[in-house]
Structures are given as C-alpha cells and as structure tokens.
Amino acid sequence: MWPRRLSGGDAMQEKNISKDNFEQCLKCNLCATVCPMMAANPHYPGPKQAGPDGERYRLKDPKFFDLTLKYCLNCKRCEVACPSGVKVGDIIQKARLAYARQHNPLRDFTLASTDLVGSIAVPFSTIVNPVMASPAVKTLMDSVLSVDKHRSFPKYARNCFTTWMKREAASQQEKFTRFVTYFHGCYVNYNFPSLGQDLVTVMNACNYGVHIPDKERCCGVAMISNGFSAKARRNAMTNLKAFRKTDETILTTSSTCTFTMRDEYENVLGIDTSDVRDRILLATKWLYDKIERGEISLAFKSGYHKKITYHTACHMNKMGWAIYSTELLRMIPGVELTVPGQKCCGIAGTFGFKKENYTYSQKIGQELFDTLKALEPEVVACDCETCKWQIEMSTGLTVMNPISILAEAIDVEATRKLNSR
Amino acid sequence: MKFDVIIIGGGLAGCTAGVALQEAGLRCAIVAEGLSLHECPREKFIELGGTIFPGDRVTGGHIVGRKVKWVETRNLDGTLLEADNFILATGKFFSRGLISNMNEIYEPVFGCDVKYDKNPAKWVSQSFNDSQPFEKFGVITDAVGQVSIQGNTVENLYAAGEILCGERDIVSSALDVAAQIVGR
Numbered sequence: 001m002w003p004r005r006l007s008g009g010d011a012m013q014e015k016n017i018s019k020d021n022f023e024q025c026l027k028c029n030l031c032a033t034v035c036p037m038m039a040a041n042p043h044y045p046g047p048k049q050a051g052p053d054g055e056r057y058r059l060k061d062p063k064f065f066d067l068t069l070k071y072c073l074n075c076k077r078c079e080v081a082c083p084s085g086v087k088v089g090d091i092i093q094k095a096r097l098a099y100a101r102q103h104n105p106l107r108d109f110t111l112a113s114t115d116l117v118g119s120i121a122v123p124f125s126t127i128v129n130p131v132m133a134s135p136a137v138k139t140l141m142d143s144v145l146s147v148d149k150h151r152s153f154p155k156y157a158r159n160c161f162t163t164w165m166k167r168e169a170a171s172q173q174e175k176f177t178r179f180v181t182y183f184h185g186c187y188v189n190y191n192f193p194s195l196g197q198d199l200v201t202v203m204n205a206c207n208y209g210v211h212i213p214d215k216e217r218c219c220g221v222a223m224i225s226n227g228f229s230a231k232a233r234r235n236a237m238t239n240l241k242a243f244r245k246t247d248e249t250i251l252t253t254s255s256t257c258t259f260t261m262r263d264e265y266e267n268v269l270g271i272d273t274s275d276v277r278d279r280i281l282l283a284t285k286w287l288y289d290k291i292e293r294g295e296i297s298l299a300f301k302s303g304y305h306k307k308i309t310y311h312t313a314c315h316m317n318k319m320g321w322a323i324y325s326t327e328l329l330r331m332i333p334g335v336e337l338t339v340p341g342q343k344c345c346g347i348a349g350t351f352g353f354k355k356e357n358y359t360y361s362q363k364i365g366q367e368l369f370d371t372l373k374a375l376e377p378e379v380v381a382c383d384c385e386t387c388k389w390q391i392e393m394s395t396g397l398t399v400m401n402p403i404s405i406l407a408e409a410i411d412v413e414a415t416r417k418l419n420s421r
Numbered sequence: 422m423k424f425d426v427i428i429i430g431g432g433l434a435g436c437t438a439g440v441a442l443q444e445a446g447l448r449c450a451i452v453a454e455g456l457s458l459h460e461c462p463r464e465k466f467i468e469l470g471g472t473i474f475p476g477d478r479v480t481g482g483h484i485v486g487r488k489v490k491w492v493e494t495r496n497l498d499g500t501l502l503e504a505d506n507f508i509l510a511t512g513k514f515f516s517r518g519l520i521s522n523m524n525e526i527y528e529p530v531f532g533c534d535v536k537y538d539k540n541p542a543k544w545v546s547q548s549f550n551d552s553q554p555f556e557k558f559g560v561i562t563d564a565v566g567q568v569s570i571q572g573n574t575v576e577n578l579y580a581a582g583e584i585l586c587g588e589r590d591i592v593s594s595a596l597d598v599a600a601q602i603v604g605r
Contacts (some may be wrong), residue, residue: 030455080476083455083516279497289500292422320477320496327422341467342475 020087020094020267025052031078031088031143036344037071040363044071047078050095051088058095065099071360072096074225074346075314090267097229097268104354105143111350112226114218118156118190125156146370148358152391154191161193165212169200176209180286181248183239185257186218187385192242195253198407199283203251205412206287206296207419213250219257222350224268236265243276250276251283255383256349258282259315274374282383284402288324291331299414305334308405309377311368311391312342313354313384325383332409338375343368347390362394369394381405423503424450424472426602427492429479429530430510430518431455434582434595436462438508439524441599443469450502455476455516459570479530489531506602509533509560509568509580510595518584519559526558531578533568534561536586559586566598 010132018024019238031047038046039135050069057064069092078088103109110117121128131137132153142149162183173179180203182347188196201208217239220232239261252258261280265271309331312322322339329337346364351357372380373395380391380399388399428435431453434585439449440462450472457463466471474494482492491501509530511518519545520529526537537558538544544555562568566579579602581595 011508012549030458081455082476133591215533285498292500320474320494323422323472323474323497324500341464 003116006158007305020083022052022091023053024084025086026084030081030083030111034077034081036075036077036346036364037073037360040360041071043068047088047092051078051091052086055091055095058099062099065095065271069096070100070103074342075344075348075349076318077314080318087267093224095270097224097227100227102227104146107147108226109228110145111147111353112222112228114186114190114222118186121156122160122190125158130156140278144357146355147353148355150352150358152393155178155189156190157193159193161189161196162212164193164197169210172204173209173211176204176207178207179209179248180251181211181213181246183213183216183250183252183257185252185254188253190383194377195401195404198401198404199251199253200401201407201412205410205415205419207416211246211248213239214243214245221260221264224264225349225351226262228297229269233269233271236269236271238320240265240271240273240276243279246274249286251286252280253283253383253401254385255282255313255316255319256386259319282324283322284328284383285321285324288328297415297418299411299418300332300409301411303334304332304409306405307336307378308381309372309375310339311345311372311380311382311387312338312339313382313387314344316383317342325381328406329381329402332406335409338377340371340375343371345387345390347386348385365390365394372397379405424448425504426506426508427452427502427504428491428508428510430512430516430582431463431473432457432510432512432516432582433459433462434591435508435510436466437592437595438510438581438599439466439471440469441596442602443471445599445603447603450474452477452479462593466590484575487573489578506577506579507532508598509578510582511557512583514555522539528560528584531568531570533570533580534572535559536561557587561586565601566594
C-alpha cells in the first residue's frame with residue numbers, strides 16, 4: 001500500500017465545517033445536467049438550487065423552503081455526478097423531512113405503509129388483486145386518493161414469504177453449518193415471495209443456510225420519501241436491533257433497501273449504523289466476492305440461453321454495485337448480455353404512483369423505454385422492484401432480478417456438490 | 422476483478438484512451454469520480470462494452486516491485502481491481518488530479534512525481550491576463566508515457582491528458598498512451 005494523502009473532495013475538507021459538504025459546492029451545475037426531473041419538469045429548480053443553494057437560505061429562515069422540492073426523485077444522480085463530494089440529494093431529503101407539510105396525508109400514508117397494507121392485503125389477496133385491478137376501483141382511487149389510474153399495484157401473494165419460510169424451508173436450513181440472514185423487504189414478503197425462494201435456492205446450493213431476521217420492518221424508504229421521518233426511524237431501529245442480534249451477513253435482493261439501510265439511515269435519518277453497515281450487502285455483491293475468492297463455485301445447466309439487458313437502477317448506480325450483478329450474469333454460459341448507459345426509469349418508488357407525478361414519471365422514463373425496446377431482450381435484469389413495475393408497465397418487457405435468473409440457470413445438484421467440500 | 426486496463430479518471434483523456442483500447446480488443450474499466458463534460462467518448466466507451474465505475478474514487482492500492490498490482494475504490498468495498506496496465510487521467514486542479522496547498526503540489530492517488538516550481542510565489546503571474554505558470558505544472562512522464570514515484574518508473578502506470586506537465590494535447594496524449602499499451 002502506498003501512503004495515503006487526502007484526495008478528491010476530501011482534500012478540501014481540512015477546514016470544512018459544513019454538513020453534507022454543502023460549502024464545497026462550486027456552482028458548476030454538473031448535477032443539473034444529470035437531473036432527470038429537471039429535464040422533464042420546468043417547475044423543479046434542479047439539484048443545485050434545491051440543495052446547497054437553497055440550504056443557505058433555509059438555514060437563515062425555514063420559510064425559504066420551496067414546495068417544489070417534492071419533485072426530487074431522490075435518485076442521487078446528482079451526488080454521483082458531483083466532482084466536489086456535495087451530498088446534494090441528502091440535503092434535499094433532509095430539508096423535505098424538516099420543513100415539508102404533507103400534501104395528501106391519507107394517500108401518502110397508504111403508499112408509505114407497506115407493512116400495514118401488505119399484512120392486511122395478503123390474507124385476502126384473492127379478493128384484493130382483482131378488485132385493485134378493476135378499472136372502476138382504479139378510477140375511484142384516482143379521483144379520491146389521487147393515485148394515478150394508469151398504475152397497476154403489484155399483485156399480492158397468497159402467502160407471505162415469511163410464512164413460506166417458516167412452513168416449508170426453515171427446518172431444511174438447519175442442516176447447514178454456515179448461514180446468511182436474508183432481509184427480504186416488503187416486496188418479497190407481500191408481493192413476490194418467489195424472489196425470496198430463488199435466493200434460498202441459490203444460497204442452499206452454495207451450501208449456505210438462510211435465516212430471516214426475527215423482527216423485520218420495511219426498510220423505510222417510502223416513509224422517508226413521503227415525509228414520515230419518525231416512522232422511518234422506528235423501522236430503522238427495529239431492523240438494526242435485529243441485525244445486531246446476529247453476526248451473520250445481512251443479504252438483500254433489493255438495491256433500494258440496501259441503499260436505504262447502508263446510507264440513508266445514517267445520512268438522512270442520522271442513525272449510527274457503523275457497527276452493522278458493512279455487513280449489509282446486496283446478494284449479488286456477496287456472491288461475486290465469494291466466487292472471486294474461490295469460496296463458492298457455481299455450476300450451470302447446459303443448454304441455457306437468454307438474451308438479457310441489464311438496467312442499472314439509480315440507487316445501484318449510486319452504490320456503484322451494478323458491476324457485481326452484470327459480472328454474475330456474464331458467468332452464465334449462454335447469456336447474451338447488453339448493458340446500456342444508465343438512465344432513470346422515472347418511477348422513484350411511490351413518486352410515480354401519485355396522480356400529479358404520472359406525466360413526469362413517464363416523460364423521464366421514455367428514453368430508457370425506447371433503449372430497452374430497441375435492444376429486444378428476452379428479459380430485462382434489474383435489482384430494483386419499482387424499476388421492474390415501471391419497465392414492465394411501460395414497455396411490456398419482463399423484468400427479473402439477477403438472483404432469479406441465477407436460480408433458473410444454475411444446476412442446483414451440481415452446484416451443491418461443488419460447494420459441499 | 423480483473424481487467425486489461427484500468428483508467429482512473431473519466432474525462433476526455435480517460436474516455437478517449439478507453440475507446441481506443443476497447444476498439445483494440447482490450448477490456449477496460451474507468452473509475453470516474455464526478456462527471457465528464459464530454460459525453461460522446463463516454464457513451465462510445467459504454468457502447469463498446471467498457472465498464473464505468475461512476476462516482477467512485479480510487480482509495481488505495483498495491484505496488485509490487487515496479488508494477489501496480491491492484492487498486493481498490495471507495496464503493497467496491499473490498500473488491501480489488503486488478504489490471505495489466507493502469508492509466509492516470511484525473512486532470513489538473515479543478516478535478517483534483519493535482520492538489521495544491523500553501524507549500525507544495527502533489528498527485529493524490531499514487532503520489533506520482535510532479536513537476537512544479539518549489540517557490541509558491543512563482544506559481545501565479547500577477548496579471549490575470551498572463552498565461553499562468555501553474556497551468557504547466559503536472560505529472561512527469563518518460564518517453565513512453567510512464568510515470569515515476571520518487572524517481573522510480575512504474576512500468577505499467579501511464580498518465581494522460583491534463584494531468585501531464587508542460588503543454589500536451591489531451592486527446593493526442595491519451596491516444597499515444599493507448600497505442601503504447603496496445604503495442605506491448
């Protein structure tokens with residue numbers, strides 16, 4: 001190792017006293033050139049104005065808070081672009097949590113309360129799914145709740161992932177000697193248990209047993225973006241407490257859950273996560289690193305073939321981890337992979353479900369939709385569930401999590417043999 | 422993670438070299454903190470199958486003998502980036518490829534040898550309209566574009582673009598380095 005000197009933004013930090021590096025903003029406007037919302041919506045002042053510039057005024061008097069900050073997607077593309085290390089997105093998120101008033105509290109609460117709504121909907125999924133999909137209900141929700149009628153809510157599963165785990169898989173897990181803890185998140189639990197089952201398949205084939213945290217809540221991203229900071233903080237504390245009870249690695253299959261727990265808990269909610277942060281990993285990163293170190297080997301089915309395009313979710317781009325998912329997919333013989341330049345799909349979680357945002361959401365995603373359609377993949381691979389809903393709705397293409405593609409492509413028996421040494 | 426060439430810096434020089442190397446069939450990755458104003462070469466690089474680590478920064482690495490073995494980055498969190506050759510294209514002061522304080526000017530990633538006037542009073546010319554001496558400060562390279570650290574040439578580390586000392590054209594210096602690597 002060579003001796004380290006201060007580099008990049010840090011080199012200017014010797015005398016820095018501002019939070020989120022906001023004093024380091026040089027007003028270069030690079031963030032504005034990558035902001036997807038600014039390009040689609042003339043009412044949004046853009047990341048520089050909404051973030052570090054506006055912060056100067058808000059510090060003097062909160063009445064300078066600008067309501068148009070609600071348009072920020074929290075995609076963090078501004079932070080990726082910033083050459084000075086300014087936490088532009090964090091500044092905007094924190095300002096919203098501190099000063100914004102709820103515009104439509106009932107709707108926002110419903111959209112943000114994924115655990116509450118999910119646990120009510122799952123037992124009645126056979127009724128809830130067709131009802132939510134009916135045009136009459138969609139129109140009603142559009143006019144009463146301002147949830148856009150073009151949107152389809154993800155279908156609820158018949159059984160929660162946790163129920164399946166307890167009934168079908170938990171006893172199997174105890175045969176293993178090494179374990180990971182799987183933070184499944186709301187989407188896998190209430191809507192899409194098959195992704196969780198795929199993770200269990202892959203992990204078990206790699207000779208790892210899977211535990212689930214004894215108490216898990218939604219990571220809280222929807223609460224943060226809808227202004228329910230106290231609730232988000234409560235969820236964070238519950239999750240962190242569960243993580244601290246184990247020393248196993250915490251794996252996730254959602255880029256946004258990972259990003260929220262690793263970075264937003266600390267940077268936006270101000271919670272100290274330093275003792276667990278490094279243990280919270282996206283399953284694809286964990287797998288890639290294990291494979292590279294020779295600790296895990298995968299055997300693939302012969303004759304598997306798929307033409308895949310990988311879509312880099314914005315939070316994946318921010319974490320810089322898309323490479324792990326794409327490299328894993330490239331390991332599969334018979335996979336023809338394309339990775340176009342990173343573009344935002346426009347949905348930004350609950351943002352795109354809101355009636356007032358629908359047009360912006362689709363306008364932002366258009367470039368991505370066109371790129372994906374032109375590439376004509378059999379499936380789009382993506383680590384984010386809300387990107388999945390948006391791309392499936394807007395392009396008609398099927399979107400799969402890389403873990404599900406792996407589960408489909410590996411030869412489970414052969415992989416198990418390789419890893420049972 | 423192994424690549425043929427790892428380029429540090431995703432501006433005009435880094436992306437130009439990346440495009441030339443990808444076209445020559447080498448597998449490249451660019452660690453690009455901040456954003457390049459030059460979208461064309463960056464898009465071309467992606468189109469050619471190049472890998473970009475966006476918003477990421479090299480935080481350390483390992484030099485054995487006279488060769489860089491690997492570097493690690495802030496985001497990749499423990500994954501080592503190995504390559505046969507490395508290119509340093511992090512630009513000058515604004516992009517912080519060079520750091521100046523009151524006494525010295527240094528290159529922060531590898532600590533490469535930098536050519537600059539040891540007397541800080543001579544860094545700037547008093548008239549705003551003059552060409553400024555600091556504009557010509559930069560990393561020292563040998564005839565083939567390799568840099569040195571404390572006087573020792575690093576055989577697989579090249580520098581290209583704005584970071585170089587003297588008056589070198591960004592694009593041609595990047596293409597020269599790429600040609601040098603392809604020819605090896």
